[in-house]
Amino acid sequence: DQQVKQNSPSLSVQEGRISILNCDYTNSMFDYFLWYKKYPAEGPTFLISISSIKDKNEDGRFTVFLNKSAKHLSLHIVPSQPGDSAVYFCAASAENDMRFGAGTRLTVKP
Amino acid sequence: NAGVTQTPKFQVLKTGQSMTLQCAQDMNHEYMSWYRQDPGMGLRLIHYSVGAGITDQGEVPNGYNVSRSTTEDFPLRLLSAAPSQTSVYFCASTFGTVNSPLHFGNGTRLTVT
Numbered sequence: 001d002q003q004v005k006q007n008s009p010s011l012s013v014q015e016g017r018i019s020i021l022n023c024d025y026t027n028s029m030f031d032y033f034l035w036y037k038k039y040p041a042e043g044p045t046f047l048i049s050i051s052s053i054k055d056k057n058e059d060g061r062f063t064v065f066l067n068k069s070a071k072h073l074s075l076h077i078v079p080s081q082p083g084d085s086a087v088y089f090c091a092a093s094a095e096n097d098m099r100f101g102a103g104t105r106l107t108v109k110p
Numbered sequence: 111n112a113g114v115t116q117t118p119k120f121q122v123l124k125t126g127q128s129m130t131l132q133c134a135q136d137m138n139h140e141y142m143s144w145y146r147q148d149p150g151m152g153l154r155l156i157h158y159s160v161g162a163g164i165t166d167q168g169e170v171p172n173g174y175n176v177s178r179s180t181t182e183d184f185p186l187r188l189l190s191a192a193p194s195q196t197s198v199y200f201c202a203s204t205f206g207t208v209n210s211p212l213h214f215g216n217g218t219r220l221t222v223t
Contacts (some may be wrong), residue, residue, distance in 0.1 A: 002151075002152075004152070006152075009150075031209075032209040034211065036212075036214075041217075042216055042217075043114070043200050043202070043215050043216050043217055044153070044200070044212075044214050045214070046211030046213075049209075049211065089152060089153065091153075093209055095207075096141075096158060096160060096166070096207065097155065097168070097169075098143075098155060098212070099155070099169070100145070100152040100153035100154070101152050102150050102151060102152040103152055
């Protein structure tokens, strides 16, 4: 029972354009959402987060949007750079339980 | 500052063997956890600990044991390895609750034949 879903296994965009990564969740108890980025042979690293009391959080080129009624969040990267090529995991937490999506592999072409 | 250190990086076991995956952090984090990563499944929580002497089960705890005798160390024990436990294992830690960003180790790739 995957409570956090990333339905696009991969995404390819041109350098300079916007990358939009999507994530859906089913558990309405989740109250905190995070995005992690993972390069090969390394552990995931934290990218950006959002609390359920907000609908948007921005950090430089990265913006996370949360739509609680739709149980949907998205990560926007503008402008995309080749160094952004990685696997992106969305995660949702409630108390001490954090659940991850299966990940989306982003490729940014020069 | 080493962060979260996992050993070994790679391990091959035969079915039925036991082993311990080591995890240590030097950031004085109270919360530590173990995840496994499988293709198409993302990261799944195995066990977690909110402090020394306290452990709890996550989403997929069967076949694994943990203990937390110190703040720094959180070893994961496979009691009798099975091919279904072939995976990449990540240890993570954070200060406070799981809502704080997790710091991950670089993973242990385990193959059970």
